[in-house]
Amino acid sequence: MARQLDYHTLREIFRRFHAAEPEPKGELEHVNAYTLVVAVALSAQATDAGVNKATRALFQVADTPERMLELGEEGLTEHIKTIGLYRQKAKNVIKLSRILVEQYGGEVPNSRAALQSLPGVGRKTANVVLNMWWHHPAQAVDTHIFRVGNRSGIAPGKDVDAVERAIEDNVPVDFQQHAHHWLILHGRYHCKARKPLCGTCLIRDLCQFEDKTL
Structure with a gap:
């Protein structure tokens, strides 16, 4: 498990996520x-x-x-x-x-x-x-967020509850609303379980993952 990243590093990570996708959306279709x-x-x-x-x-x-x-x-x-x-x-x-x-x-x-x-x-x-739906800064931790949080040091924790608390406690408040969407999408499309795309990763230089791919 990586160590918890400091505030300034976290702020830069989420600044980059925001610059790349200012309004990340969940992918489940719904009407209400x-x-x-x-x-x-x-x-x-x-x-x-x-x-x-x-x-x-x-x-x-x-x-x-x-x-x-x-x-x-x-x-x-x-x-x-x-x-x-x-x-x-x-x-x-x-x-x-x-x-x-x-x-x-x-x-x-x-x-x-x-x-x-x-x-x-x-x-x-x-x-x-x-x-x-209600735009509460609630953090829904799935397998993608659990993996990204622990690999990178963004939100390390032994279980999903610990990762959820780490996000709430450490991610700058102005990024809390979209934090879980950025992390889900990053885990789904970049920081994949078996073959992470570290070579094109936005936060490669800030991430603590020791087994980075080329």
Whole structure:
């Protein structure tokens, strides 16, 4: 595990990320807060591209919890059967839709605790929704962020919670809003697990990763 980078180095890293992509966006397609919750819940152990392929048709017929309940578990399953763990995910989506209708008037709550109380919604999913929909500086740590944080020294930690805290504690506040998107995209397209593209990396000279590729 790399040591935690100092404030000035972190500031330069995120200045470069910002210069390259001032407004990074999540890649899961959605039309409202509800479809964002569903998309993120479906994305566990699946690719964003695979989820988007399944939800384009789904969200045309079920873009609210009420309409999802009308579609039903069997109808939902038909739409998402190309996604891993689709049966359990279908059960969770129907359950969370029912809770949203019965307890929240069909609206998605904007507190982490309330979001995490929904079936199939963990801390990472809640943080994605808080960040992308309500623009809270919440940090959703996935495998890409965990890898980049530990390789580079941007946010080292033994588990996802420690990496999340390291981002919140050390990344300059004016970069917190987009921090997790920059790190996800960097991990997905540059700092890859098996063959990182260190030769064209924006932060190669600041990164502590010892096994840099040419």
